[in-house]
Amino acid sequence: MTDGLNKVILMGNLGADPELRYTGNGTPVLQLRMATNESFVDKNKEPKERTEWHNIVLWGSRAEALAKVLTKGDGVLIEGGLRTSSYEKDGIRRYRTEVIARDLRFTGRRSMAQPPPGLEDDSDATQPGAELPAAATARLGNGKSGARGRPPEVPVLDELPY
Incomplete structure (x- = not known):
């Protein structure tokens, strides 16, 4: 018998902060x-917009890690499968369909009207040599990102060796 395919790919924005919980045996959800x-x-040739809401579930250690960085408004791409469960409430059988995520990718914030925490500074940090706020500097670290507190130098296109 041939196996079926249960695959969902969604790209959108988080409508609320994620909720991290643990099962009875300590598995993160x-x-x-x-x-x-x-x-x-x-x-009638009128432009319309429709919003669909989806319930997404992630399991395991990745769920704990993502709970620390995901916030309301974040753009994400989810890949997973559908799972429908049923329950009874007030004598009525109800159904709940969720996407069990296997992969999550960041696509950016919905709008940059609200900058990420620590980047509220009004200075233009995109100019070479401009100072970055302390919170952003801490995220960059001291690796190959240039001198501490400064973005890496970007070569002018005419100076590229190839």
Whole structure:
């Protein structure tokens, strides 16, 4: 018998901060609410937008790590499979469909009107030699990112050796 294919790929924004919980045996479970938007033109030639909400679940050590960095508004790409469960509430059988995520990729923030924490400084840190805020410097570290507190020097295109 041939196996089926249960694969979902979604790209959207988190509608709320993630919720990290643990099962009875201590396994981490991360629950996310994700919104995907669709723009279309209706039969009256009016532009419309529709938002779909998705329940996303991540399991294991990756769930713990992602709980520390994901926040409301983050853009993400999720790859996983659908799982539907049922339960009874007030004598009525209800169903819940979730995406069990196997992979999560960052796609950026929904808008840069709200900069990431630590980058609220008004100075233009994109200019070579400009000082970065202390929080950003701590994230960059001292590796190949240039002198401490400065972004790496970017060569002018005319100076490239090839």
